[in-house]
Amino acid sequence: MTNEMMTLLHGEENPAENQGAIVPPIFQNTLFAFENWEAIDKAYEDPTNHCIYTRGKNPSCDIVEKKLAALAHGEKAKLFASGMAAISAALLHFAKPKGHVIAVQNIYGPARNFIDHYLVEKMEMTVTYVTGKDVADFESAIQEDTCLIYLESPSSVVFHLQDLEGVSKIAKRNQIKTIIDNTWATPIFQKDLDFGIDLEVHSCTKYIGGHSDVVAGVVIGSEKDIDQIFHHEHALLGGEMAPFESWLLLRSLRTLHLRLEKHQKNAWLVANFLENHSEVEKVYYPGLTSFEQRSLAEKQMTGFTGLMSFELKTNDIEKIKGFVNHLKIFQIGVSWGGFESLVYVPAISYLKEMTEESFEKTGLSLGNIRISVGLEDAADVIEDLEQALGSICL
Ligand SMILES: Cc1ncc(COP(=O)(O)O)c(C=O)c1O
Structure with a gap:
């Protein structure tokens, strides 16, 4: 059995911790109680790694986040209530007021609307759309204030690819952050982070969920980026994933x-x-x-x-x-x-x-x-x- 198959079927699961239950229970609770002042005080020192309140961290989400991070070769992952919640969180994480974004023309429509109507109108950013089939499209669109390149490969509707290694090399040379929507290929068929992309986002509503019964999203990347997203875009905008939905994703990952x-x-x-x-x-x-x-x-x-x-x-x-x-x-x-x-x-x-x-x-x-x-x-x-x-x- 490959490591990937092990991750999908058994990774991060330990039936012995749950009276032998072959499927982990759903942690359908909003908060976690502590034995004393010292215990909650300690948890507050490192909230990304302690369960305090389900809007932040919940064991049912944890298992899925760890599996998805492993599949994508990322250090950490954060689940969101939808693909769009994950996309907007990732974009806001790297966005800079009045900065410049380069995005692929044929990205998912609402992602483009978020850039046009939120980043551009509210944060006074500027955007250049490129077809993205050629690495040179990105290179020639770079400006002094470019802070972010947003990819979707294959892109929506026309299924154009971007050269992930080529784009990420150019981006790194120019200190520009990169995000990719990898919903189409899934973390099984395309490992964006291995090519140097900073953040990978998915609508888990599609293949990862696979049963047309759960709306969900995920952002995967380095521990540093995901921890920052945990504190800011995830906790403050509040688009957290519900434990039951996470448990459905756990079921989906097995197949x-x-x-x-x-x-x-x-x-x-x-x-x-x-x-x-x-x-x-x-x-x-x-x-x-x-x-x-x-x-x-x-x-x-x-x-x-x-x-x-x-x-x-x-x-x-x-x-x-x-x-x-x-x-x-x-x-x-x-x-x-x-x-x-x-x-x-x-x-x-x-x-x-x-x-x-x-x-x-x-x-x-x-x-x-x-x-x-x-x-x-x-x-x-x-x-x-x-x-x-x-x-x-x-
Ligand atoms: C490529 C792509 N990315 C993101 C999304 C958004 O995902 P969600 O509907 O889970 O918010 C979609 C939805 O159709 C999509 O097609």
Whole structure:
């Protein structure tokens, strides 16, 4: 059994401490009582390592934090109530009033909104968005006051990669901190911290949770950064993770390896099927042999998960609607990374917020379809796509 498998199944757990219970109990309590003045006084001297109040530290969260830190090769991790709570905490940790941020263009929408409407409007920071496919994009965007580079690799929607080693070298040379959203690849398939990235964030709502029943986030990094986040962004903004949710994540971690293997296998078959289908213009999936950044993918990733998008040849909205409505196994919904196959069409929300013209400027077409390939049998999933694609030419 690999060390990673041991971490997922047994790491940080000791049944003997809990009367042999094979699954640790949930510490469903808000506070921890102390025997005397001296005991609570001692705990206050080092609150990051003592359970005092659940908004700070709770054993049910502790186990998961230690497992996630080990998986990501980080020193410490801190769980948050959502991926966005983790992302905003990480950004605020390195943000400097009136400083400059470089961020990748196609990051998760609300992360971009946080930068634009919080860091820029409230902290008077400036931001430069780069496509990020080339290390030179970052180098040429650096200013004297650049304090932070924010990455997401693969990025949302178009799945562009950033060269993690290259970007972190440039950042270190210029005393700039780096954060990456690694939700897509998970700490199993991409070890950002090994490439020199300072902080790694995840929406644990996706593959780490995997059962579509828990919203959660995590920040992983050095002990120094995570302890500072513990005292500031975590404790003061109060986006702590509930013990029950942490316990659900503990359950999820036990099968993360197995689930990822199946997502990867299914997604590879689906992506190849779509790439060869006459109604499909292009498939965006880093696991494809034809993926344009294939050598970078092989350098910094050890596997590929199940989220991809593809462009239909048609731009006829009625035909696109027909395709989506014909799907039977794929359920229509936001989010991804769970056991179930999902379909989402960016045009559904974009057409409410923008004109068709401004939508085109996003680089997406109306027929851009995002699918999260779940754990069903690949043959069934492909059959479902085939019959729905067949509806387009009716
Ligand atoms: C890439 C990415 N990062 C972060 C998030 C935010 O996570 P959460 O919904 O847990 O706040 C999402 C949610 O869809 C996402 O797709």
